[in-house]
Amino acid sequence: MSNGHVLFLMAFLFLGLGYMGVPVAFALMAGVIVATSFTQISLQSMVGQMFHGIDSETLLAVPFFLLVGELMTSANVTQRMVRLAQTLVGHLRGGLAQVVTLFSMFFAGISGSSTADVAVLSRTVAPEMDREGYDRAFTAALIACASTMANLIPPSIMAVVYGATGNVSIGGLFLGGIVPGVLIGIGLMIYSHFFGPVGVRKMRATLGEMGTALKDSSLPLMIPVIIMGGILTGWFTPTEAGMIASVYILVVLIPLLNRSHVRLLLWDFVYTGMLYAIPLAAVAGASAFGWMLGYLRGPDIVATWIADYAGTNAGMILLLLVLLFVIIGDFVDAVPAIIIFMPIINKLTELGNINPVHMGVVIITTLVFGLITPPYGLSLLVASKFVGVSFARAMYASLPIYVVFIVTIAFTVLFPDVVLYLPKLLLPESVGCFKNPSGTGYICPT
Template sequence: MTWALTVAFLATLALGIPVAFCLALSSLVFLLLSGDIPLHLIPQRMFTGMDSFPLMAVPFFILAGELMNSAGITQKIVRFSTALVGHIRGGLAHVNIVASMFFAGISGSAVADTAALGSILIPAMEKDGYSKSFSAAVTASSSVIGPIIPPSIPVVIYALVGSVSVGGLFLAGVVPGVLIGVGLMVVAYFLAKKHGYGTKQPRVSFGEFLQALWGAIIPLLMPLIILGGILSGVFTPTEAASVAVAYAVVVGLLVLRTLKLSHLPDIFYRSMLTTSTILMVMACANIFSWILGTEMIPQKVAKVITSLSENPYVLLLLINLLLFVVGCFLEGLAAIIIMVPILLPIAQHAGIDPIHFGIVVVMNLMIGLITPPLGLCLFVCCSVSKVDLVELVRANMPFLLVELITLFLVAYVPQVVLFLPRLFGY
């Protein structure tokens, strides 16, 4: 009956049905055709898919990001990034990338980074002489950093599915995220120089730099509080997420005073909408995963992959290619829930560290956010910049190439990922 599950899933996906319902409907088709499995399994598996205390970290991190963004911290981060790298050739492109790296420590979501920074920086870059397609490409490609540098919602989901330490994964994402940012800045520099993008900006004075740093220090402390609390054992990742919310409320209402009580209903609404989408995907994916398990699909896939080669390097290449293709067609969180139970045992059998493998998986699937046909960050940038999708994809190719090179560096040089986790005993 596996063929029915596969056909139903691909058919509903091709029809443009949301991923959560694709998973649910294809699972329903399988159960109806099997005939001997009671349908009350569906609500039971949906409930168990969401019945997890660590999963509570997801809505809290989403809410913390919404609160900090509504408090106006985006402008403060952009101002500090401008003081830091605005004087380099292609200054606003570098500001865009560095701001994404800083913003990653707050939102943990690539799409949120694209929307928040794109609405500010794409018009500013156009005004400064950058082409629309280049501005949108920089914004989309740098947003991939968001779910890699901690805190990260996809990393939390991977940790739940793969039973891996959240703290270790958070630490493991720091160096790869910085490497992607540096690589994007190098490409932006040469493209800006080649096309004459941007006006020459003077280096800010030391006093202006300190003023910009002081304005950004409060929002930038949040990821340090989260990581510090987890690593010191003061609180769990779930508790760290709730502390982040409390910190965001205090900063927005009492310190910066840019967050008003009247803003809270809309913030809670947006947070609930995003959370419910993620939880629905997880609930429906749990039914799908249960069917895959009972049909022994992971074992069959593992047998096929390992029959091609037992070499860890070749296995990593095959897994990377598979994840890249999956990321082009499937939303990242759903792909993690479906693919990790299949691929993680193969990786562990080949001697690949689960923390290392987790960052490889997340990076691969997040790159899918800037690849057609379902790259969400591409569509957000198209909406903000009014650039044609084909034009944006073409402009994004140099940045995509850098991210793929970084991905393979991370995949084949595990020390890049594992240095910080090993330093802290993970």
């Protein structure tokens, strides 16, 4: 059987089993194992490749960031950040809708997980929105869309996986994701103000109330400072940053802000382990799938197809990749998609002479869009379940908000200098800059 036929069989089995309801991890593994039987590779080698895919110190950052989000949520510390958001924007038109977006921007700097963001907002703000008469479909759509910022604003679990798999600077991806993350936040606030429900107009908070809310939130808001400050100064790696943030919550936040939660810490650790086991199995299967894709020269085939249309034009390559990953994100979870298609991404990055951090930010921003688009739409699905509305109604309510994401993706593709401004300024070596041999400063590639 030719390489092309084996590739087709592997992809067909993966997608077919996925549509039949088989979990993504097992669908990936089944496709790889069947494809292996038509090659000279031994089954033992593929099992070893699955293990090799998860045997990465960098990926250990993921469970620690998940633990940070779970501890913050279950210990109810996030209520203080919700109150801060309410004092800042609660008086605007659609006040609670504005609170959802602003809180998501705060919490994105702590958890790195869209699912954690959805869970927090569904517990805290969604019931209050229901009492004020907000349509539940709008509430679910807004919560799902706002939660996507957790995968862009650092620390982002997607950025950790992308950086670990593609050998790209995770710190650079963290910084590069700030621009699209903030753009989505601003876009959601503009949409809520002009097109969302009016809600109950509240009195503007006084400076004293703002100061009190900021003081109450100061300890939780130190977590992003600890994480990014440590990474940028080189004091610790992203994995170590996750560890230190977890220790900070266990040693400082919970004893000071919610001491009674100490007896529930064991449950938090167990639950985090269960949360991590789900993507970890998918990572193992996706690693083997991506390796087999490379072995069968899939990246060369796809790169040749794209080169036939785009040549070496970086803009056209990025546009075609965006179109490809918009479709992929509709059907496949972001983490397996990144790992599976990383060989192709690396090939096209080299072909178009594209900065790897810029490429990573574009791919992550595009896959984030897939979290709210059917038929997969994980964030939208979870939000609709928590809020108590059908997925179809939530999807219909989210359709106008897609414009925000399309504009953000287009901006990220068209203005790489803006996206890479913070990485060049704060972590220049992450984007290929090197120290000027004749003096101070850095020389950066154009």
